């Protein structure tokens with residue numbers, strides 16, 4: 205049965221892409237080597253979906269860690285609401301189950317001309333490459349070229365926006381905090397999971413209140429904040445949280461433990477300093493960063509908004525938080541795990557079709573994000589976004605937020621169900 209764009213789009217519902225027998229039938233003869241770099245939400249979804257859609261493809265996942273760590277629900281772990289084991293899973297059983305290779309290695313460079321990936325575990329040739337390495341912190345915005353200050357900020361006051369050691373350090377910092385001023389900066393947009401810093405602030409406020417800590421969390425926020433959280437901090441955590449909106453950081457002085465904004469300066473006893481974010485180093489190394497109209501790097505990948513291949517290189521697909529703007533109407537797709545999974549599956553469908561010389565499908569993602577607003581109750585916010593193409597091809601976004609007074613474990617159910625499919 206031929207694949208038509210209409211049939212593929214017809215299958216796009218809320219839980220969209222675990223489907224499409226038509227696509228599978230057309231791609232079982234797909235041949236070639238695919239290298240997936242990064243075993244986060246996006247990379248894992250791409251690898252599993254590639255094997256499902258095109259079992260003859262040779263798929264290798266390059267990821268330096270032996271186990272996956274979920275940032276979604278990590279704030280619930282900080283708040284003592286769930287066990288660490290729920291967030292962590294080994295890669296090896298998943299690779300065996302789905303039928304791809306996981307090579308535990310760190311990628312050092314991508315040679316697009318030779319179609320080769322250089323890693324600590326050796327060199328890998330590819331016919332198609334999926335780059336799903338997430339974000340990097342841009343300390344140059346605060347410290348220019350001072351790498352010592354950047355390292356110090358990262359090691360002593362880490363942002364904990366990357367999976368791994370950072371999160372354990374943050375948990376120790378919060379658990380050991382005896383009192384005083386804990387300062388947290390929120391990055392300017394775009395950054396991964398827009399509500400995550402607010403959810404984290406709420407977890408910390410809950411712990412301070414529960415443990416009767418004589419401490420204050422000062423949140424420096426470059427924007428207006430999120431309404432639900434502004435109310436929460438003002439009404440339920442007024443003694444624990446000072447939320448300063450429209451606070452643009454002008455100086456971070458680690459020696460005096462001071463952060464200055466255009467209006468004021470704040471001394472801290474301890475801090476969680478979240479600098480601006482950009483696409484991961486490898487996107488820069490591979491020459492895949494976009495440029496704005498003045499020629500300045502955007503900080504994020506340049507890709508085809510619909511098919512997700514790199515601008516000017518249809519052998520490289522970009523997935524997850526690395527993505528640059530996709531629409532003049534709303535800019536970036538929301539940078540969430542849910543979205544990264546959808547994008548990973550779309551990239552897999554693209555590659556599977558190309559590898560069998562079929563016409564690539566035109567698929568659009570969706571995103572659902574469960575955020576805990578108050579860990580004491582618990583109470584949440586559900587943020588949903590869906591996308592469609594306008595007649596002129598421009599991607600449109602419909603998004604809405606809803607207070608979820610009785611979440612009853614929806615977030616944990618999402619985590620378990622999604623991981624069961626991709627990991």
Ligand SMILES: Cc1cc2nc3c(=O)[nH]c(=O)nc-3n(C[C@H](O)[C@H](O)[C@H](O)COP(=O)(O)OP(=O)(O)OC[C@H]3O[C@@H](n4cnc5c(N)ncnc54)[C@H](O)[C@@H]3O)c2cc1C
Nearest residue numbers: 242244245246275276311338397524525539540541542544
């Ligand atoms: C505190 C917090 C809470 C969040 N909560 C939610 C939530 O509730 N729901 C939600 O949907 N999203 C949430 N997010 C956002 C979500 O975590 C990200 O959007 C998601 O992880 C993006 O997936 P990714 O695959 O693009 O990147 P990542 O998940 O970061 O994966 C990147 C992978 O690349 C690997 N890698 C890095 N460098 C290399 C290299 N050189 N070689 C090989 N591999 C490499 C990394 O080890 C990592 O495994 C949250 C984020 C944070 C920080």
